[in-house]
Amino acid sequence: MSQPARKARRMAEAPAAPRLALAHEAPAGQLPVQLGPLGVQLGFLLRLAQEAAFDAFAARTGQAALRPGRYSILVIIAANPGISQTALGAAAGRDKSTLTPALADLERRGLIRRDRPPQDRRSYALTLTEVGRQVLEGLRHHAAAHDAALEALVGPADRAAFVAVLRRIIQGIGA
Amino acid sequence: MSQPARKARRMAEAPAAPRLALAHEAPAGQLPVQLGPLGVQLGFLLRLAQEAAFDAFAARTGQAALRPGRYSILVIIAANPGISQTALGAAAGRDKSTLTPALADLERRGLIRRDRPPQDRRSYALTLTEVGRQVLEGLRHHAAAHDAALEALVGPADRAAFVAVLRRIIQGIGA
DNA sequence: AACGGATCGTTGGATATCCTACCATCCCCG
């Protein structure tokens, strides 16, 4: 849900070679493209890393129904049965309007249920169906493998430090 | 260019508090939302970190003309006068079709020039104008400040290690 | 009991992305 659907359409293929080399190899006889200061700027590298990671996860999951964005929705609903759309959006880091078509799609596929709690007819209580649990189980394997692949690159000994840095960025960069 | 224009519209305001707390604080009397395994999954954290960093940079720059995506385009063109659109897209990690409207806009604003090299009338040679250089100069200050803010969170002593991890992810996650 | 402010979720619109197909151009090979 956080990226366009290119990954869904590309997933039937084996993952492509990385789209970008930081030290750009140009065609024979040409100089490589210089990135200037971008090559060491943390924001730019974060973007490239995130997109590469996202692409790789999408490659693993392979089907539109199992796109990374849907995965995080299913995980959060599974962990919080009865959660509202507003709370889900906040937890997933997504605008509530972004969730409207995504949840409609998951409901249509039979992966979740949206019930009107009698005490608040404005909102929905979201829960996974049995089918949804099964689909999520399949996704968890992909997610675990993806996480292991990322951890291999980070270095297992450095994982905790890396996570701590990401959390500090998440919590602190807007201040 | 890597994210929707929400940031452009929001930039006139002071940056909002972070949209997401990893340990979600719920309304009084409610339990916080549980992230389940997402809270420690590297892919999810990378996404949140990247979006938070992007939001923060967009907040600094403030105007649509100076959006982060345009910044990377200007930096790369500045470092590679005469670069083609195809090479620029590859360096920026963007599809060439994504660049078409962005470059048209930059040209319209007088920040770049697109010339037809006589030896290859299929392509364009992209260069910054004097106005483009000036706009880029202003952006560099924002970018440097943003990078410093990120470095403060990463920890100056850990910056090189963090960059190395991001590069390994960029280069290696798709393999 | 009624009113006004707040909230939940949806809709419409805008922006940004990529993929595929196409046209114009280039270049290499037979």
Place this chain on the structure above:
DNA sequence: CGGGGATGGTAGGATATCCAACGATCCGTT
């Protein structure tokens, strides 16, 4: 020299995002 494959860039379409505004509902205050 000509043809065919490749390349540069654009257009159309699909997907995903957020913002603002709206209708329905909730709740607190008077």
